[in-house]
Amino acid sequence: MRFYATVPMGLEEVSSEEIEELGGRIYSIRKGKGRVFFEGNQELVPKLNFFSRTLERVLILIENTCIDELEDIYTCLKSLDYSFIKPYQSFAIRSLRIGKHDFTSIDISREAGQGVIDSYMLSKGHRLKVNLDNPDVIIRVDLIHDELFVGLDTTGDNALHKRWYRVYNHPAPLNTAIASSMIRLSGWKEGKILLDPMCGGGTIPIEAAMKMRDIPPGKNRKFAYFNFMGKILPDYTEKEIFSPIYGFDRFRKHVDGAIENAKEAGVLDTIQFMKKDFLKVEDFEANFIITNPPYGLRIGKKRIIEELYTGLFERAVNVLKGDSVLVLITPHKGLVEEIIAKLGFTMLDIIPVKYGNLDTTIFKLKI
Structure with a gap:
Protein backbone atom coordinates (compact mmCIF):
# COMPACT_ATOMS: atom_id res chain seq x y z
CA MET A 1 0.00 0.00 0.00
CA THR A 154 -6.99 7.65 8.58
CA THR A 155 -6.44 10.16 11.40
CA GLY A 156 -9.55 12.34 11.43
CA ASP A 157 -10.37 15.98 12.01
CA ASN A 158 -8.23 16.10 15.16
CA ALA A 159 -4.64 16.11 13.93
CA LEU A 160 -2.15 13.89 15.73
CA HIS A 161 -0.48 16.86 17.42
CA LYS A 162 -3.66 17.49 19.44
CA ARG A 163 -2.69 15.51 22.52
CA TRP A 164 -5.20 14.53 25.19
CA TYR A 165 -3.15 15.95 28.05
CA ARG A 166 -3.60 19.63 27.16
CA VAL A 167 -5.92 20.58 30.02
CA TYR A 168 -4.09 23.89 30.50
CA ASN A 169 -3.87 25.98 27.35
CA HIS A 170 -0.89 28.31 27.31
CA PRO A 171 -1.54 31.53 25.33
CA ALA A 172 1.16 30.53 22.81
CA PRO A 173 1.40 26.71 22.96
CA LEU A 174 4.03 24.88 20.93
CA ASN A 175 2.77 22.34 18.41
CA THR A 176 3.58 18.96 19.98
CA ALA A 177 4.77 17.51 16.65
CA ILE A 178 7.31 20.34 16.39
CA ALA A 179 8.32 19.84 20.04
CA SER A 180 8.89 16.12 19.47
CA SER A 181 10.83 16.86 16.27
CA MET A 182 13.10 19.22 18.23
CA ILE A 183 13.70 16.53 20.87
CA ARG A 184 14.50 13.96 18.17
CA LEU A 185 16.78 16.44 16.38
CA SER A 186 18.67 17.22 19.60
CA GLY A 187 19.84 13.64 20.12
CA TRP A 188 18.78 13.70 23.79
CA LYS A 189 18.83 10.31 25.48
CA GLU A 190 17.83 8.81 28.79
CA GLY A 191 20.23 9.72 31.60
CA LYS A 192 21.14 13.12 30.17
CA ILE A 193 19.83 16.25 31.90
CA LEU A 194 17.22 18.03 29.77
CA LEU A 195 16.05 21.56 30.53
CA ASP A 196 13.40 23.77 28.96
CA PRO A 197 14.19 27.14 30.60
CA MET A 198 11.04 28.83 29.26
CA CYS A 199 8.63 25.91 29.30
CA GLY A 200 5.23 27.63 29.21
CA GLY A 201 2.61 24.87 29.42
CA GLY A 202 5.31 22.20 29.62
CA THR A 203 5.04 20.76 26.11
CA ILE A 204 8.74 20.00 25.55
CA PRO A 205 9.41 18.36 28.96
CA ILE A 206 6.16 16.37 28.71
CA GLU A 207 6.88 15.14 25.17
CA ALA A 208 10.40 14.17 26.25
CA ALA A 209 9.10 12.25 29.28
CA MET A 210 6.47 10.45 27.18
CA LYS A 211 9.11 9.48 24.62
CA MET A 212 11.46 8.16 27.29
CA ARG A 213 8.72 6.10 28.95
CA ASP A 214 7.19 4.83 25.68
CA ILE A 215 3.81 6.43 26.43
CA PRO A 216 1.93 6.49 23.10
CA PRO A 217 0.78 9.96 22.03
CA GLY A 218 -2.28 8.32 20.42
CA LYS A 219 -3.75 7.24 23.76
CA ASN A 220 -7.24 8.33 24.76
CA ARG A 221 -8.53 9.32 21.33
CA LYS A 222 -10.49 8.06 18.33
CA PHE A 223 -9.17 7.74 14.79
CA ALA A 224 -10.95 8.02 11.45
CA TYR A 225 -9.76 4.55 10.41
CA PHE A 226 -12.05 3.03 13.08
CA ASN A 227 -14.89 3.58 10.55
CA PHE A 228 -13.37 1.42 7.80
CA MET A 229 -10.79 -0.83 9.52
CA GLY A 230 -12.37 -1.37 12.91
CA LYS A 231 -11.14 -0.29 16.32
CA ILE A 232 -7.65 -1.74 16.03
CA LEU A 233 -5.00 -0.45 18.44
CA PRO A 234 -1.43 -1.75 18.81
CA ASP A 235 -0.21 -3.40 21.99
CA TYR A 236 2.29 -1.45 24.04
CA THR A 237 4.10 -1.45 27.37
CA GLU A 238 4.95 1.77 29.17
CA LYS A 239 8.34 1.97 30.86
CA GLU A 240 9.01 3.01 34.44
CA ILE A 241 12.11 5.05 33.66
CA PHE A 242 13.10 8.24 35.40
CA SER A 243 15.64 10.68 33.99
CA PRO A 244 16.41 14.30 34.92
CA ILE A 245 13.94 16.51 33.02
CA TYR A 246 13.34 20.10 34.14
CA GLY A 247 10.97 22.87 33.12
CA PHE A 248 11.41 26.48 34.27
CA ASP A 249 9.07 29.41 33.77
CA ARG A 250 8.98 32.79 35.48
CA PHE A 251 5.19 32.88 35.66
CA ARG A 252 3.49 30.85 38.39
CA LYS A 253 0.30 30.30 36.35
CA HIS A 254 2.30 28.65 33.55
CA VAL A 255 4.21 26.44 36.00
CA ASP A 256 0.92 25.38 37.61
CA GLY A 257 -0.55 24.75 34.15
CA ALA A 258 2.46 22.67 33.10
CA ILE A 259 2.06 20.58 36.26
CA GLU A 260 -1.61 19.96 35.40
CA ASN A 261 -0.69 18.92 31.86
CA ALA A 262 2.06 16.59 33.09
CA LYS A 263 -0.33 15.05 35.59
CA GLU A 264 -2.86 14.39 32.80
CA ALA A 265 -0.10 12.86 30.65
CA GLY A 266 0.97 10.58 33.50
CA VAL A 267 4.53 11.94 33.69
CA LEU A 268 4.40 14.36 36.61
CA ASP A 269 6.70 12.05 38.58
CA THR A 270 9.25 12.29 35.75
CA ILE A 271 9.58 16.09 35.46
CA GLN A 272 10.54 18.81 37.90
CA PHE A 273 8.74 22.07 37.12
CA MET A 274 9.99 25.18 38.91
CA LYS A 275 9.07 28.85 39.00
CA LYS A 276 12.38 30.37 37.94
CA ASP A 277 13.56 33.26 35.78
CA PHE A 278 16.24 31.53 33.71
CA LEU A 279 18.08 34.81 33.16
CA LYS A 280 18.77 34.87 36.91
CA VAL A 281 19.49 31.16 37.44
CA GLU A 282 22.76 30.26 39.17
CA ASP A 283 24.35 26.89 39.98
CA PHE A 284 22.36 24.72 37.57
CA GLU A 285 23.73 22.23 35.06
CA ALA A 286 22.15 20.60 32.01
CA ASN A 287 23.34 18.57 29.02
CA PHE A 288 20.50 19.58 26.70
CA ILE A 289 18.48 22.78 26.47
CA ILE A 290 15.44 22.51 24.20
CA THR A 291 13.15 25.51 24.20
CA ASN A 292 10.60 27.70 22.45
CA PRO A 293 11.41 31.17 23.82
CA PRO A 294 8.87 34.02 23.61
CA TYR A 295 8.68 35.54 20.14
CA GLY A 296 7.67 38.98 21.40
CA LEU A 297 5.72 39.74 18.23
CA ARG A 298 3.00 41.48 20.22
CA ILE A 299 5.41 43.49 22.35
CA GLY A 300 6.68 45.55 19.46
CA LYS A 301 9.87 46.56 21.28
CA LYS A 302 12.99 45.21 19.63
CA ARG A 303 15.21 46.03 22.59
CA ILE A 304 13.22 43.78 24.97
CA ILE A 305 13.54 40.79 22.64
CA GLU A 306 17.25 41.43 22.10
CA GLU A 307 17.84 41.51 25.86
CA LEU A 308 15.79 38.34 26.39
CA TYR A 309 17.60 36.34 23.71
CA THR A 310 21.03 37.62 24.69
CA GLY A 311 20.32 36.66 28.30
CA LEU A 312 19.06 33.22 27.24
CA PHE A 313 22.24 32.41 25.34
CA GLU A 314 24.56 33.88 27.97
CA ARG A 315 22.96 31.73 30.67
CA ALA A 316 23.06 28.69 28.36
CA VAL A 317 26.85 29.09 28.08
CA ASN A 318 27.12 28.74 31.87
CA VAL A 319 24.46 26.04 32.33
CA LEU A 320 25.39 23.60 29.55
CA LYS A 321 27.99 21.04 30.62
CA GLY A 322 29.70 18.10 28.95
CA ASP A 323 28.74 16.99 25.45
CA SER A 324 25.88 19.47 25.34
CA VAL A 325 23.38 20.74 22.77
CA LEU A 326 20.98 23.70 22.56
CA VAL A 327 17.92 23.46 20.29
CA LEU A 328 15.40 26.28 19.93
CA ILE A 329 12.73 27.54 17.54
CA THR A 330 12.35 31.25 16.81
CA PRO A 331 11.17 33.74 14.17
CA HIS A 332 14.22 35.91 14.99
CA LYS A 333 16.77 34.16 12.77
CA GLY A 334 19.04 37.15 12.21
CA LEU A 335 19.14 38.09 15.88
CA VAL A 336 20.04 34.55 16.94
CA GLU A 337 22.80 34.31 14.32
CA GLU A 338 24.27 37.57 15.57
CA ILE A 339 24.23 36.49 19.24
CA ILE A 340 25.64 33.00 18.71
CA ALA A 341 28.49 34.40 16.62
CA LYS A 342 29.48 36.71 19.48
CA LEU A 343 29.25 33.97 22.13
CA GLY A 344 31.09 31.29 20.17
CA PHE A 345 28.33 28.74 19.54
CA THR A 346 28.85 26.19 16.76
CA MET A 347 25.94 25.65 14.38
CA LEU A 348 25.16 21.94 14.02
CA ASP A 349 21.92 22.32 12.07
CA ILE A 350 19.52 25.02 10.92
CA ILE A 351 16.02 24.22 9.63
CA PRO A 352 13.45 26.71 8.28
CA VAL A 353 10.01 25.73 9.60
CA LYS A 354 6.64 27.13 8.58
CA TYR A 355 4.71 27.39 11.85
CA GLY A 356 1.16 28.38 10.94
CA ASN A 357 1.61 31.61 8.98
CA LEU A 358 4.91 32.34 10.70
CA ASP A 359 8.36 31.76 9.21
CA THR A 360 10.49 30.30 11.99
CA THR A 361 13.87 28.62 12.26
CA ILE A 362 15.03 25.70 14.39
CA PHE A 363 18.65 26.01 15.49
CA LYS A 364 20.75 23.11 16.79
CA LEU A 365 23.82 24.55 18.50
CA LYS A 366 26.86 23.45 20.45
CA ILE A 367 29.04 25.55 22.75
Whole structure:
Protein backbone atom coordinates (compact mmCIF):
# COMPACT_ATOMS: atom_id res chain seq x y z
CA MET A 1 0.00 0.00 0.00
CA ARG A 2 1.05 3.59 -0.59
CA PHE A 3 0.63 6.30 2.01
CA TYR A 4 1.62 9.84 2.76
CA ALA A 5 1.90 11.75 6.00
CA THR A 6 1.40 15.43 6.60
CA VAL A 7 4.07 16.91 8.85
CA PRO A 8 5.17 20.40 9.97
CA MET A 9 6.58 22.13 6.89
CA GLY A 10 10.36 22.00 7.03
CA LEU A 11 10.58 18.95 9.28
CA GLU A 12 10.00 16.33 6.60
CA GLU A 13 13.43 14.70 7.06
CA VAL A 14 12.95 14.36 10.82
CA SER A 15 9.50 12.80 10.38
CA SER A 16 10.84 10.46 7.67
CA GLU A 17 13.25 8.94 10.20
CA GLU A 18 10.36 8.21 12.56
CA ILE A 19 8.22 6.69 9.78
CA GLU A 20 11.08 4.35 8.86
CA GLU A 21 11.60 3.36 12.50
CA LEU A 22 7.92 2.41 12.68
CA GLY A 23 8.10 0.26 9.54
CA GLY A 24 7.38 2.54 6.58
CA ARG A 25 9.55 2.61 3.45
CA ILE A 26 10.07 6.19 2.28
CA TYR A 27 9.97 6.73 -1.47
CA SER A 28 9.49 10.50 -1.79
CA ILE A 29 9.87 13.56 0.43
CA ARG A 30 8.28 16.87 -0.55
CA LYS A 31 10.60 19.26 1.25
CA GLY A 32 8.94 22.49 2.30
CA LYS A 33 5.48 21.08 1.51
CA GLY A 34 5.02 19.03 4.68
CA ARG A 35 4.41 15.77 2.81
CA VAL A 36 6.25 12.44 3.09
CA PHE A 37 5.35 9.48 0.85
CA PHE A 38 5.98 5.91 1.94
CA GLU A 39 4.99 2.28 1.37
CA GLY A 40 4.01 -0.46 3.77
CA ASN A 41 1.26 -2.82 4.84
CA GLN A 42 -2.12 -1.99 6.34
CA GLU A 43 -0.76 -2.44 9.87
CA LEU A 44 1.04 0.89 9.48
CA VAL A 45 -2.27 2.74 9.79
CA PRO A 46 -2.92 2.00 13.48
CA LYS A 47 0.80 1.86 14.25
CA LEU A 48 1.66 5.32 12.92
CA ASN A 49 -1.49 6.97 14.25
CA PHE A 50 -0.92 5.53 17.72
CA PHE A 51 2.86 5.77 18.12
CA SER A 52 4.03 8.64 15.92
CA ARG A 53 5.15 11.79 17.74
CA THR A 54 6.15 14.01 14.79
CA LEU A 55 3.34 13.48 12.25
CA GLU A 56 0.16 15.49 11.77
CA ARG A 57 -1.89 13.00 9.75
CA VAL A 58 -1.57 9.61 8.07
CA LEU A 59 -3.35 9.16 4.74
CA ILE A 60 -3.80 6.33 2.27
CA LEU A 61 -2.70 7.74 -1.08
CA ILE A 62 -5.44 8.04 -3.70
CA GLU A 63 -3.79 10.44 -6.15
CA ASN A 64 -0.88 12.85 -6.47
CA THR A 65 -0.65 14.98 -9.60
CA CYS A 66 -0.24 18.53 -10.88
CA ILE A 67 -3.14 20.69 -12.01
CA ASP A 68 -3.51 24.02 -13.80
CA GLU A 69 -7.13 25.03 -13.21
CA LEU A 70 -9.97 24.50 -10.76
CA GLU A 71 -11.83 22.37 -13.31
CA ASP A 72 -8.89 19.95 -13.31
CA ILE A 73 -9.71 19.07 -9.70
CA TYR A 74 -13.20 17.91 -10.64
CA THR A 75 -11.84 15.94 -13.61
CA CYS A 76 -9.17 14.30 -11.45
CA LEU A 77 -11.50 13.37 -8.59
CA LYS A 78 -14.16 12.02 -10.96
CA SER A 79 -11.62 9.67 -12.55
CA LEU A 80 -10.71 7.95 -9.27
CA ASP A 81 -12.05 4.77 -7.66
CA TYR A 82 -13.98 5.13 -4.38
CA SER A 83 -15.05 1.53 -3.89
CA PHE A 84 -13.56 1.71 -0.39
CA ILE A 85 -16.63 3.79 0.58
CA LYS A 86 -19.65 1.64 1.43
CA PRO A 87 -23.02 2.81 0.02
CA TYR A 88 -24.39 3.39 3.52
CA GLN A 89 -21.41 5.56 4.55
CA SER A 90 -21.26 9.34 4.39
CA PHE A 91 -18.22 11.32 3.30
CA ALA A 92 -16.75 14.81 3.44
CA ILE A 93 -14.00 16.64 1.62
CA ARG A 94 -11.46 18.55 3.69
CA SER A 95 -9.23 20.84 1.64
CA LEU A 96 -6.15 22.99 2.09
CA ARG A 97 -4.83 25.52 -0.41
CA ILE A 98 -1.36 27.08 -0.34
CA GLY A 99 -0.09 29.38 -3.08
CA LYS A 100 -1.53 31.89 -5.54
CA HIS A 101 -4.75 30.76 -7.18
CA ASP A 102 -7.86 32.52 -8.48
CA PHE A 103 -10.08 30.24 -6.38
CA THR A 104 -10.47 29.30 -2.71
CA SER A 105 -10.28 26.12 -0.64
CA ILE A 106 -14.10 26.20 -0.55
CA ASP A 107 -14.10 25.99 -4.35
CA ILE A 108 -11.71 23.03 -4.15
CA SER A 109 -14.01 21.21 -1.72
CA ARG A 110 -17.05 21.83 -3.92
CA GLU A 111 -15.42 20.60 -7.13
CA ALA A 112 -13.78 17.62 -5.43
CA GLY A 113 -16.99 16.62 -3.66
CA GLN A 114 -18.96 16.70 -6.88
CA GLY A 115 -16.26 14.62 -8.55
CA VAL A 116 -16.54 11.94 -5.86
CA ILE A 117 -20.35 11.89 -6.06
CA ASP A 118 -20.39 11.65 -9.85
CA SER A 119 -17.71 8.93 -9.92
CA TYR A 120 -19.56 6.79 -7.38
CA MET A 121 -22.87 7.27 -9.20
CA LEU A 122 -21.30 6.10 -12.47
CA SER A 123 -19.58 3.04 -10.97
CA LYS A 124 -22.11 1.99 -8.30
CA GLY A 125 -25.37 3.60 -9.36
CA HIS A 126 -25.71 5.14 -5.91
CA ARG A 127 -25.49 8.75 -4.73
CA LEU A 128 -23.22 9.04 -1.70
CA LYS A 129 -24.37 11.03 1.31
CA VAL A 130 -22.41 14.10 2.34
CA ASN A 131 -21.97 14.82 6.04
CA LEU A 132 -19.71 17.78 6.74
CA ASP A 133 -19.95 17.56 10.54
CA ASN A 134 -19.49 13.88 11.33
CA PRO A 135 -18.58 11.94 8.18
CA ASP A 136 -17.78 8.23 8.10
CA VAL A 137 -15.04 8.86 5.54
CA ILE A 138 -12.83 11.94 5.13
CA ILE A 139 -11.08 12.56 1.83
CA ARG A 140 -8.38 15.22 1.98
CA VAL A 141 -7.77 17.26 -1.16
CA ASP A 142 -4.81 19.59 -0.70
CA LEU A 143 -3.38 21.92 -3.33
CA ILE A 144 0.11 23.26 -2.65
CA HIS A 145 0.98 25.61 -5.52
CA ASP A 146 0.26 23.35 -8.52
CA GLU A 147 0.61 19.97 -6.78
CA LEU A 148 -2.57 18.13 -5.81
CA PHE A 149 -2.62 15.60 -2.97
CA VAL A 150 -5.67 13.34 -2.58
CA GLY A 151 -5.81 10.92 0.32
CA LEU A 152 -8.10 8.87 2.53
CA ASP A 153 -7.66 10.36 5.99
CA THR A 154 -6.99 7.65 8.58
CA THR A 155 -6.44 10.16 11.40
CA GLY A 156 -9.55 12.34 11.43
CA ASP A 157 -10.37 15.98 12.01
CA ASN A 158 -8.23 16.10 15.16
CA ALA A 159 -4.64 16.11 13.93
CA LEU A 160 -2.15 13.89 15.73
CA HIS A 161 -0.48 16.86 17.42
CA LYS A 162 -3.66 17.49 19.44
CA ARG A 163 -2.69 15.51 22.52
CA TRP A 164 -5.20 14.53 25.19
CA TYR A 165 -3.15 15.95 28.05
CA ARG A 166 -3.60 19.63 27.16
CA VAL A 167 -5.92 20.58 30.02
CA TYR A 168 -4.09 23.89 30.50
CA ASN A 169 -3.87 25.98 27.35
CA HIS A 170 -0.89 28.31 27.31
CA PRO A 171 -1.54 31.53 25.33
CA ALA A 172 1.16 30.53 22.81
CA PRO A 173 1.40 26.71 22.96
CA LEU A 174 4.03 24.88 20.93
CA ASN A 175 2.77 22.34 18.41
CA THR A 176 3.58 18.96 19.98
CA ALA A 177 4.77 17.51 16.65
CA ILE A 178 7.31 20.34 16.39
CA ALA A 179 8.32 19.84 20.04
CA SER A 180 8.89 16.12 19.47
CA SER A 181 10.83 16.86 16.27
CA MET A 182 13.10 19.22 18.23
CA ILE A 183 13.70 16.53 20.87
CA ARG A 184 14.50 13.96 18.17
CA LEU A 185 16.78 16.44 16.38
CA SER A 186 18.67 17.22 19.60
CA GLY A 187 19.84 13.64 20.12
CA TRP A 188 18.78 13.70 23.79
CA LYS A 189 18.83 10.31 25.48
CA GLU A 190 17.83 8.81 28.79
CA GLY A 191 20.23 9.72 31.60
CA LYS A 192 21.14 13.12 30.17
CA ILE A 193 19.83 16.25 31.90
CA LEU A 194 17.22 18.03 29.77
CA LEU A 195 16.05 21.56 30.53
CA ASP A 196 13.40 23.77 28.96
CA PRO A 197 14.19 27.14 30.60
CA MET A 198 11.04 28.83 29.26
CA CYS A 199 8.63 25.91 29.30
CA GLY A 200 5.23 27.63 29.21
CA GLY A 201 2.61 24.87 29.42
CA GLY A 202 5.31 22.20 29.62
CA THR A 203 5.04 20.76 26.11
CA ILE A 204 8.74 20.00 25.55
CA PRO A 205 9.41 18.36 28.96
CA ILE A 206 6.16 16.37 28.71
CA GLU A 207 6.88 15.14 25.17
CA ALA A 208 10.40 14.17 26.25
CA ALA A 209 9.10 12.25 29.28
CA MET A 210 6.47 10.45 27.18
CA LYS A 211 9.11 9.48 24.62
CA MET A 212 11.46 8.16 27.29
CA ARG A 213 8.72 6.10 28.95
CA ASP A 214 7.19 4.83 25.68
CA ILE A 215 3.81 6.43 26.43
CA PRO A 216 1.93 6.49 23.10
CA PRO A 217 0.78 9.96 22.03
CA GLY A 218 -2.28 8.32 20.42
CA LYS A 219 -3.75 7.24 23.76
CA ASN A 220 -7.24 8.33 24.76
CA ARG A 221 -8.53 9.32 21.33
CA LYS A 222 -10.49 8.06 18.33
CA PHE A 223 -9.17 7.74 14.79
CA ALA A 224 -10.95 8.02 11.45
CA TYR A 225 -9.76 4.55 10.41
CA PHE A 226 -12.05 3.03 13.08
CA ASN A 227 -14.89 3.58 10.55
CA PHE A 228 -13.37 1.42 7.80
CA MET A 229 -10.79 -0.83 9.52
CA GLY A 230 -12.37 -1.37 12.91
CA LYS A 231 -11.14 -0.29 16.32
CA ILE A 232 -7.65 -1.74 16.03
CA LEU A 233 -5.00 -0.45 18.44
CA PRO A 234 -1.43 -1.75 18.81
CA ASP A 235 -0.21 -3.40 21.99
CA TYR A 236 2.29 -1.45 24.04
CA THR A 237 4.10 -1.45 27.37
CA GLU A 238 4.95 1.77 29.17
CA LYS A 239 8.34 1.97 30.86
CA GLU A 240 9.01 3.01 34.44
CA ILE A 241 12.11 5.05 33.66
CA PHE A 242 13.10 8.24 35.40
CA SER A 243 15.64 10.68 33.99
CA PRO A 244 16.41 14.30 34.92
CA ILE A 245 13.94 16.51 33.02
CA TYR A 246 13.34 20.10 34.14
CA GLY A 247 10.97 22.87 33.12
CA PHE A 248 11.41 26.48 34.27
CA ASP A 249 9.07 29.41 33.77
CA ARG A 250 8.98 32.79 35.48
CA PHE A 251 5.19 32.88 35.66
CA ARG A 252 3.49 30.85 38.39
CA LYS A 253 0.30 30.30 36.35
CA HIS A 254 2.30 28.65 33.55
CA VAL A 255 4.21 26.44 36.00
CA ASP A 256 0.92 25.38 37.61
CA GLY A 257 -0.55 24.75 34.15
CA ALA A 258 2.46 22.67 33.10
CA ILE A 259 2.06 20.58 36.26
CA GLU A 260 -1.61 19.96 35.40
CA ASN A 261 -0.69 18.92 31.86
CA ALA A 262 2.06 16.59 33.09
CA LYS A 263 -0.33 15.05 35.59
CA GLU A 264 -2.86 14.39 32.80
CA ALA A 265 -0.10 12.86 30.65
CA GLY A 266 0.97 10.58 33.50
CA VAL A 267 4.53 11.94 33.69
CA LEU A 268 4.40 14.36 36.61
CA ASP A 269 6.70 12.05 38.58
CA THR A 270 9.25 12.29 35.75
CA ILE A 271 9.58 16.09 35.46
CA GLN A 272 10.54 18.81 37.90
CA PHE A 273 8.74 22.07 37.12
CA MET A 274 9.99 25.18 38.91
CA LYS A 275 9.07 28.85 39.00
CA LYS A 276 12.38 30.37 37.94
CA ASP A 277 13.56 33.26 35.78
CA PHE A 278 16.24 31.53 33.71
CA LEU A 279 18.08 34.81 33.16
CA LYS A 280 18.77 34.87 36.91
CA VAL A 281 19.49 31.16 37.44
CA GLU A 282 22.76 30.26 39.17
CA ASP A 283 24.35 26.89 39.98
CA PHE A 284 22.36 24.72 37.57
CA GLU A 285 23.73 22.23 35.06
CA ALA A 286 22.15 20.60 32.01
CA ASN A 287 23.34 18.57 29.02
CA PHE A 288 20.50 19.58 26.70
CA ILE A 289 18.48 22.78 26.47
CA ILE A 290 15.44 22.51 24.20
CA THR A 291 13.15 25.51 24.20
CA ASN A 292 10.60 27.70 22.45
CA PRO A 293 11.41 31.17 23.82
CA PRO A 294 8.87 34.02 23.61
CA TYR A 295 8.68 35.54 20.14
CA GLY A 296 7.67 38.98 21.40
CA LEU A 297 5.72 39.74 18.23
CA ARG A 298 3.00 41.48 20.22
CA ILE A 299 5.41 43.49 22.35
CA GLY A 300 6.68 45.55 19.46
CA LYS A 301 9.87 46.56 21.28
CA LYS A 302 12.99 45.21 19.63
CA ARG A 303 15.21 46.03 22.59
CA ILE A 304 13.22 43.78 24.97
CA ILE A 305 13.54 40.79 22.64
CA GLU A 306 17.25 41.43 22.10
CA GLU A 307 17.84 41.51 25.86
CA LEU A 308 15.79 38.34 26.39
CA TYR A 309 17.60 36.34 23.71
CA THR A 310 21.03 37.62 24.69
CA GLY A 311 20.32 36.66 28.30
CA LEU A 312 19.06 33.22 27.24
CA PHE A 313 22.24 32.41 25.34
CA GLU A 314 24.56 33.88 27.97
CA ARG A 315 22.96 31.73 30.67
CA ALA A 316 23.06 28.69 28.36
CA VAL A 317 26.85 29.09 28.08
CA ASN A 318 27.12 28.74 31.87
CA VAL A 319 24.46 26.04 32.33
CA LEU A 320 25.39 23.60 29.55
CA LYS A 321 27.99 21.04 30.62
CA GLY A 322 29.70 18.10 28.95
CA ASP A 323 28.74 16.99 25.45
CA SER A 324 25.88 19.47 25.34
CA VAL A 325 23.38 20.74 22.77
CA LEU A 326 20.98 23.70 22.56
CA VAL A 327 17.92 23.46 20.29
CA LEU A 328 15.40 26.28 19.93
CA ILE A 329 12.73 27.54 17.54
CA THR A 330 12.35 31.25 16.81
CA PRO A 331 11.17 33.74 14.17
CA HIS A 332 14.22 35.91 14.99
CA LYS A 333 16.77 34.16 12.77
CA GLY A 334 19.04 37.15 12.21
CA LEU A 335 19.14 38.09 15.88
CA VAL A 336 20.04 34.55 16.94
CA GLU A 337 22.80 34.31 14.32
CA GLU A 338 24.27 37.57 15.57
CA ILE A 339 24.23 36.49 19.24
CA ILE A 340 25.64 33.00 18.71
CA ALA A 341 28.49 34.40 16.62
CA LYS A 342 29.48 36.71 19.48
CA LEU A 343 29.25 33.97 22.13
CA GLY A 344 31.09 31.29 20.17
CA PHE A 345 28.33 28.74 19.54
CA THR A 346 28.85 26.19 16.76
CA MET A 347 25.94 25.65 14.38
CA LEU A 348 25.16 21.94 14.02
CA ASP A 349 21.92 22.32 12.07
CA ILE A 350 19.52 25.02 10.92
CA ILE A 351 16.02 24.22 9.63
CA PRO A 352 13.45 26.71 8.28
CA VAL A 353 10.01 25.73 9.60
CA LYS A 354 6.64 27.13 8.58
CA TYR A 355 4.71 27.39 11.85
CA GLY A 356 1.16 28.38 10.94
CA ASN A 357 1.61 31.61 8.98
CA LEU A 358 4.91 32.34 10.70
CA ASP A 359 8.36 31.76 9.21
CA THR A 360 10.49 30.30 11.99
CA THR A 361 13.87 28.62 12.26
CA ILE A 362 15.03 25.70 14.39
CA PHE A 363 18.65 26.01 15.49
CA LYS A 364 20.75 23.11 16.79
CA LEU A 365 23.82 24.55 18.50
CA LYS A 366 26.86 23.45 20.45
CA ILE A 367 29.04 25.55 22.75
